[in-house]
Amino acid sequence: MDNVAAILLAAGKGTRMKSGLVKVLHPAAGRPMIDYPVTAARTVGAKPVVLVVGHQAEAVQGRFRAAEDIRCVLQKEQLGTGHAVACARDALAGFSGTVLILCGDTPLLRAETLKRLIDFHRAQTAAVTVLTAMMDDPCGYGRVVRDNSGKVLRIVEQKDADPKERAIREVNSGIYCMDAAFLFDNIDSVGSDNAQQEFYLTELVAVAAGKGLACLAQCSGDAEEIMGVNDLSQLAEASRCLRRRINRELMLSGVTIVDPDQTYIDQGVAIGADSTVHPNCRISGTTIIGSGCVIDGNVSISDCRIADNCHIKAGSVLEGSELLEAVAVGPMAHLRPGTVLHAHVKIGNFVETKKIVMGEGSKASHLTYLGDAEIGRDVNIGCGTITCNYDGENKHRTVIGDRVFIGSDVQLVAPVTVGRNSLVAAGTTVTIDVPPDSLAISRVPQVNKDGWRLKKK
Numbered sequence: 421m422d423n424v425a426a427i428l429l430a431a432g433k434g435t436r437m438k439s440g441l442v443k444v445l446h447p448a449a450g451r452p453m454i455d456y457p458v459t460a461a462r463t464v465g466a467k468p469v470v471l472v473v474g475h476q477a478e479a480v481q482g483r484f485r486a487a488e489d490i491r492c493v494l495q496k497e498q499l500g501t502g503h504a505v506a507c508a509r510d511a512l513a514g515f516s517g518t519v520l521i522l523c524g525d526t527p528l529l530r531a532e533t534l535k536r537l538i539d540f541h542r543a544q545t546a547a548v549t550v551l552t553a554m555m556d557d558p559c560g561y562g563r564v565v566r567d568n569s570g571k572v573l574r575i576v577e578q579k580d581a582d583p584k585e586r587a588i589r590e591v592n593s594g595i596y597c598m599d600a601a602f603l604f605d606n607i608d609s610v611g612s613d614n615a616q617q618e619f620y621l622t623e624l625v626a627v628a629a630g631k632g633l634a635c636l637a638q639c640s641g642d643a644e645e646i647m648g649v650n651d652l653s654q655l656a657e658a659s660r661c662l663r664r665r666i667n668r669e670l671m672l673s674g675v676t677i678v679d680p681d682q683t684y685i686d687q688g689v690a691i692g693a694d695s696t697v698h699p700n701c702r703i704s705g706t707t708i709i710g711s712g713c714v715i716d717g718n719v720s721i722s723d724c725r726i727a728d729n730c731h732i733k734a735g736s737v738l739e740g741s742e743l744l745e746a747v748a749v750g751p752m753a754h755l756r757p758g759t760v761l762h763a764h765v766k767i768g769n770f771v772e773t774k775k776i777v778m779g780e781g782s783k784a785s786h787l788t789y790l791g792d793a794e795i796g797r798d799v800n801i802g803c804g805t806i807t808c809n810y811d812g813e814n815k816h817r818t819v820i821g822d823r824v825f826i827g828s829d830v831q832l833v834a835p836v837t838v839g840r841n842s843l844v845a846a847g848t849t850v851t852i853d854v855p856p857d858s859l860a861i862s863r864v865p866q867v868n869k870d871g872w873r874l875k876k877k
Contacts, residue, residue, distance in 0.1 A: 551595040562594075676694075719735065733749060
């Protein structure tokens with residue numbers, strides 16, 4: 421969409437959040453709240469997007485530091501929405517067209533809604549168009565006062581409204597389309613004669629109406645979209661709404677989610693058709709899951725790539741790992757970052773891995789720790805095996821060749837290599853390299869003392 425810019429208000433601290441983190445950086449469904457209106461603005465073609473920052477400005481700017489289409493301006497004192505928009509004037513010097521004004525704490529706003537708002541604003545050649553919603557309980561929101569023809573006369577904040585105005589159910593979302601020339605020619609006329617003694621952007625509505633300019637409102641069909649987040653309770657509700665959207669989209673694409681209300685999937689996660697996700701799962705970050713996978717209950721997956729037909733069994737935790745086709749993990753396994761499992765690998769119950777590559781068809785079925793290791797194809801890792809990778813100062817690597825059999829209760833003291841097709845006997849502590857096709861065995865000879873127990877009694 422041509423000639424659209426956006427001003428996004430993100431300077432407030434968010435006192436009611438009662439948190440050391442600035443409000444707009446609080447995560448909703450895995451992403452900071454501010455990401456959502458920024459994404460919506462970009463989707464409708466807004467360029468540039470001007471962020472008005474204040475509290476923890478460096479942290480907010482840092483979120484978008486590499487983005488060429490984002491400009492940040494500082495509102496040193498938070499004196500109201502009108503003052504915030506005035507701070508963005510220089511960043512849009514020379515711009516002519518439509519200016520979207522958005523709030524950084526509205527994660528439920530959809531790009532489709534913004535597009536309809538812009539189209540309506542332009543079709544009506546309005547100076548100002550306000551996005552509104554009808555609410556059964558409008559408490560806390562500014563009320564939209566219209567004339568008999570439906571044009572907007574003014575917006576009254578709740579603290580300044582009289583009883584008649586408080587009875588109005590149509591509320592202001594804080595989201596506007598404005599003609600750039602009108603906006604910047606009149607922003608200095610906004611005063612602070614109100615209960616909060618702040619410069620309200622809503623006063624521009626009355627200015628436009630007073631000049632006989634078209635000042636309109638478009639009512640959103642979904643009041644949920646304009647929900648602003650002011651405390652952690654509202655953040656939880658917004659996150660629930662986002663997760664419902666995410667889960668619905670996944671189910672419509674062919675993913676079976678057994679209980680959507682008890683499944684927590686973040687924005688940006690991708691899951692292929694014919695995969696099944698059981699209740700109480702948490703799937704987050706940059707995770708991509710292929711088709712035909714089964715994710716059992718109480719599984720946590722973050723920043724992983726999982727290929728087709730994998731089975732992640734109950735209670736497992738996967739972080740920063742890559743799984744190729746038909747891998748089975750768990751139950752109660754822990755894959756730490758840097759784990760790469762090739763096709764048909766099996767990681768069993770109470771197995772922990774970290775920075776390993778495991779070749780096709782290999783398995784570690786239970787009660788094992790594998791860290792900083794390269795493991796070949798068709799390797800069997802016995803119960804209780806440990807790669808001893810840390811000497812107190814440095815990490816060292818273990819290399820295990822193809823078709824090696826590691827017996828139970830083996831310690832591999834890195835750096836060490838076990839050659840292909842070798843067997844390491846149960847209970848062995850491996851401290852030197854094992855040649856290919858060999859048997860490694862290290863045990864204290866067993867001594868039986870006949871009748872010893874009877875003497876003790």
